[in-house]
Amino acid sequence: MSILNRLFKIGQSEAHAAVNQLEDPIKLTEQGLRDLRQDLDKSLHGLAEVKAMVIRARNEAEGFRAKAADYENKAVLLLQRAHKGDLDRAEADRLATEALLKKAENETHATRAAQDQARFEKSAAQLDQSVQALKSTIGQWENELKTLKARVTVSTATATINKQLAQLDSSGTVALLERMKEKVAVQEALAESYSEIAQESKSIDDEINKAIGKAGAGQASEDLQALKAKLGLAE
Numbered sequence: 001m002s003i004l005n006r007l008f009k010i011g012q013s014e015a016h017a018a019v020n021q022l023e024d025p026i027k028l029t030e031q032g033l034r035d036l037r038q039d040l041d042k043s044l045h046g047l048a049e050v051k052a053m054v055i056r057a058r059n060e061a062e063g064f065r066a067k068a069a070d071y072e073n074k075a076v077l078l079l080q081r082a083h084k085g086d087l088d089r090a091e092a093d094r095l096a097t098e099a100l101l102k103k104a105e106n107e108t109h110a111t112r113a114a115q116d117q118a119r120f121e122k123s124a125a126q127l128d129q130s131v132q133a134l135k136s137t138i139g140q141w142e143n144e145l146k147t148l149k150a151r152v153t154v155s156t157a158t159a160t161i162n163k164q165l166a167q168l169d170s171s172g173t174v175a176l177l178e179r180m181k182e183k184v185a186v187q188e189a190l191a192e193s194y195s196e197i198a199q200e201s202k203s204i205d206d207e208i209n210k211a212i213g214k215a216g217a218g219q220a221s222e223d224l225q226a227l228k229a230k231l232g233l234a235e
Helices: 002-008 013-020 025-084 089-167 170-230
Strands: none
Touching: 025 089
16 A cells, blocks of 8 residues: 555645645646656556566466376377387386476476466456556545646636735725715706706897887887888989
């Protein structure tokens, strides 16, 4: 389990102290991921080597069993030839005995190779579990790093906005807006008063013209007749 010791690197007190000292937690996490990937590479290399040993042990076991079977077949052939009279019985027994000894020797080697194969397969299975756990942890950390980066982006933007808002003189801004509204209200009232005055002036003129309208028209008619009489144009 020594391979997984670094999984808790950021959780250790040294990492907490580093964070407290304003070191970037994202950089610490990225460094932790780099360390884990290096451990994963080493673990994969070790797993490949152990699996190669499994394959070699299996091949050796199969080879020794094949040789054992071959020596047994040779012993049988020697005895059969001696039985047919093609070979001296004593010589056949001697050679057959040697073949059986070779058979036993190869069977012993085959048993040892099979035991090695089983042991290597067990080691490979354990190492494979560690590799899978390491891969899972790396994947989890990568996802957490993405989330952490997103949170940092949001928090940084929020902090910037809040800082800008905090630096605004809210009371001064409100006072300025109130003065502007007051000024606009005064201007609007002044414009309305001028409009009323203009309407009042127009109404008075209309009343005056209406009052003198007919009288003025009669006087003008009289003046016209007097001018005609003066000119000898009277009808």
